Amino acid sequence: MLSKYFKPSLLKKISESAGTPVYVYSETAFLKQIASYKKAFRSIDPLFCYAMKANSGGALCALAAREGWGADVVSGGELYRALKAGFEPGKIIFSGVGKTPEELEYALKSGIFFINAESFEEVAELERVAARLKVRAPLSLRINPDVDPHTHKFITTGKLGSKFGVSFEEAQKIYLYAAESKHLEPVGAQFHIGSQVHSAGPYAVAAGRLAAFILKLASRGVNLRYADVGGGWGVKEGGEMADPAPLARAVAGVFAGTGLKVILEPGRSVAAPAGALLTRVIYRKRGGHKNFIIVDAAMNDLIRPALYGAKHPVALVGPGRGPEKIYDIVGPVCESGDFLAEAARLREPAGGQLLVIYSAGAYGFSMSSQYNSRPRAAEVLITGPSSWRLIRRRETYEDLVASEL
Ligand code: LLP
Numbered sequence: 396m397l398s399k400y401f402k403p404s405l406l407k408k409i410s411e412s413a414g415t416p417v418y419v420y421s422e423t424a425f426l427k428q429i430a431s432y433k434k435a436f437r438s439i440d441p442l443f444c445y446a447m448k449a450n451s452g453g454a455l456c457a458l459a460a461r462e463g464w465g466a467d468v469v470s471g472g473e474l475y476r477a478l479k480a481g482f483e484p485g486k487i488i489f490s491g492v493g494k495t496p497e498e499l500e501y502a503l504k505s506g507i508f509f510i511n512a513e514s515f516e517e518v519a520e521l522e523r524v525a526a527r528l529k530v531r532a533p534l535s536l537r538i539n540p541d542v543d544p545h546t547h548k549f550i551t552t553g554k555l556g557s558k559f560g561v562s563f564e565e566a567q568k569i570y571l572y573a574a575e576s577k578h579l580e581p582v583g584a585q586f587h588i589g590s591q592v593h594s595a596g597p598y599a600v601a602a603g604r605l606a607a608f609i610l611k612l613a614s615r616g617v618n619l620r621y622a623d624v625g626g627g628w629g630v631k632e633g634g635e636m637a638d639p640a641p642l643a644r645a646v647a648g649v650f651a652g653t654g655l656k657v658i659l660e661p662g663r664s665v666a667a668p669a670g671a672l673l674t675r676v677i678y679r680k681r682g683g684h685k686n687f688i689i690v691d692a693a694m695n696d697l698i699r700p701a702l703y704g705a706k707h708p709v710a711l712v713g714p715g716r717g718p719e720k721i722y723d724i725v726g727p728v729c730e731s732g733d734f735l736a737e738a739a740r741l742r743e744p745a746g747g748q749l750l751v752i753y754s755a756g757a758y759g760f761s762m763s764s765q766y767n768s769r770p771r772a773a774e775v776l777i778t779g780p781s782s783w784r785l786i787r788r789r790e791t792y793e794d795l796v797a798s799e800l
Contacts, residue, residue, distance in 0.1 A: 397633060397753045400424045401671050403712045405783065409775050410749055413785055415675040416692035418760050418774045420786075425455060425669035425756075428636050429462050432661060435643040439651055444488050444508075446626045446662030447473045449757035454776050454786040455666065456480035465508065467626070467660040471498040478505060488623070488658070490537065490587070492558055499524045499532075509533035511585045511623070513560055518569050518579065525578035534573055535583035535623060536566045538608070540601040544589035544627065547703050553588030553601060560586065563608050567615075574617045581617055583658070584609055587625025590663060593637055598624060599645035606649050622650055626660035633708035633753050636664035663757040670756020672697055672772075673712075674735075676748045677727070686722045688741075690750060693726025694733040695766040697752065697759050701732040709735065712749035715742025724750065728767045760787075768795050 400421035409419055432443060444465040447456060451473055456466065457480045465486025466477040477487050489502045490511040499521050502510055512518045512534060525532035539560030542553045552559045561569065566584070573579040586601050602624055609619050624646055630636045650657050674692035681687070699705035709724055720743060724736040735752055744750065763771050770790030777783045 397424070397635070397668055397671070398710065400669070400777070401751060401753075405777065405781060406673055406712050406749060406751060409783055410673055410675065413773045413775050414789060415673055415749070416690075416696050416772045417673050417789075418670055418755065418772055419673050419777060419783075420452075420455060420670045420756055420774065421777045422458065422669075423777075424635075425458055425665060426462070428665040428668060429459065429464065431636065432639055432659070432665070433462075435639040436647070436657075436659070438643075439647045439657055441646075441657035441659050442486060444486065444658060444660050445665065446660045447477060448761060449662030450666040450670065450759070450761050451476050452760065452774060452786060453480045454774075455669070456482065459665070467662075471495075471501050474498070474501060474505060474507070484508075488535070488660070490585070490660070496520055496524055500528065503528055503530055503532055507533075509535045509582050509621070511535045511537045512569075513537045515561075515565065515569055515572075518573060522573075522576055522578050531578055531580045533582045534579050535581075535585050535619075535621060536561060536569055537585045537587065538563060538566045538605065540586045540588065540604045542588050542597045542601045542604075544592040544597045545594075546589045546591045546629075549703060551589045553586060553597070563604070566608070567612065570612055570617045571615065581619060583619050583621030583623055585623035585625060585658070587660065588627060590627045591629045592627045593629040595641035595645040598642060599648065602646055602649040606653065606655075609653075609655065620656060621658055622653075622655040623658035623660065626662050626664075628661055628664045630664055630667040630754060630757075632706055635668045639664070667754045667757035670754075670759060672735075672752040672755040672759060674750050674752065676744050676746055676750065679744070679746065686720055688722045688724045688744060688750070690724060690726060690735065692735060692752070692772070693728040693767070693769065694730065694735075695728060695764045695769050696726070696772050697735060697755055698762050698764075699758060700735055700737070707736060707755055708753045709739045709741065710751050710753070711741055711744050712751055715744050715748075717743050728769070765790070765795060770794055
């Protein structure tokens with residue numbers, strides 16, 4: 396259970412000082428997921444590149460960097476934050492289907508590890524930028540292995556027909572082209588089949604296809620060094636990440652002994668269990684046959700329930716009254732889609748009582764917005780049994796208009 400990382404007495408103190416809604420992260424929980432990955436994969440010693448999109452906050456990123464991890468970035472902004480957080484440039488990879496020439500230039504000037512390109516046109520652009528800078532761009536291709544990861548359709552990416560990656564046939568053409576270029580250096584190949592994947596089977600199939608392809612490419616004279624199997628390993632709702640041992644066995648089973656260095660891009664699995672959203676009850680009411688709890692967090696703070704139907708466990712901080720009832724937990728935003736939990740089973744909270752929403756460390760704050768002109772929440776890092784610090788201040792009303800001219 397994740398509640399052990401978020402003690403009620405500490406949550407109360409945090410809410411009194413930082414206010415609500417507030418994202419609360421546990422350093423211990425974050426480091427524990429990192430340790431689980433390292434242990435499960437120790438036989439092949441891969442490079443882990445933390446997928447910053449899950450949570451790009453500097454404090455968590457700095458922890459990952461301190462553990463020797465690199466970063467997977469998907470925009471110039473993430474690259475900027477990665478460098479600022481202390482990731483070594485030589486351990487940063489740049490993914491994404493639409494990198495602009497400016498972003499490619501920024502990446503090359505920063506001396507990053509390699510770029511995961513996703514189309515022939517992008518590779519041609521990368522070549523032009525590299526030529527202008529008089530460098531050789533380290534290139535990897537994102538290949539679409541046509542594997543179904545059996546997850547939500549919005550986060551399924553490894554089937555042909557999605558916008559991601561190139562087919563093996565196209566990849567072969569691009570590698571043969573790149574191998575002839577003075578300004579491109581083919582170094583790796585990547586896939587990312589999707590997110591919230593709960594079984595190792597799809598990875599084994601995709602990894603097998605990638606390994607066979609890399610071997611075939613070697614016979615054509617293009618020798619790659621890195622096999623990047625992406626991220627996507629799932630998290631049990633309300634729990635730690637799924638045991639990574641089956642994933643490690645599947646990946647090692649394919650790549651051990653090949654001489655290829657394996658790269659992984661985990662995001663959710665390290666960040667989700669480490670974060671909770673702390674919110675306060677504003678009002679309670681009945682609407683038709685339903686009981687509503689109206690809280691001060693909303694879909695602008697955590698959009699996953701509205702967007703993906705994600706079920707984040709909710710608990711009262713402190714005791715509730717009477718028997719358990721079924722509640723919809725909703726925010727103040729003017730949309731019926733603004734709910735944080737539907738049909739949650741809770742005892743009745745008091746007005747002003749705190750609620751904690753678990754498994755919110757990934758794609759929580761990083762997907763938050765100012766919709767309804769709601770300043771974004773504060774963020775706090777718990778660093779010990781009774782110690783914590785503010786890692787991002789709550790936005791103010793002035794922040795809402797600060798960029799307007
Ligand atoms: N690498 C690439 C190229 C990716 O596109 C992603 C996630 C990852 C790694 C990390 O995947 P993870 O380990 O976090 O599953 N907003 C959605 C998730 C979108 C995932 C997008 N790509 C959600 O809240 O469920």
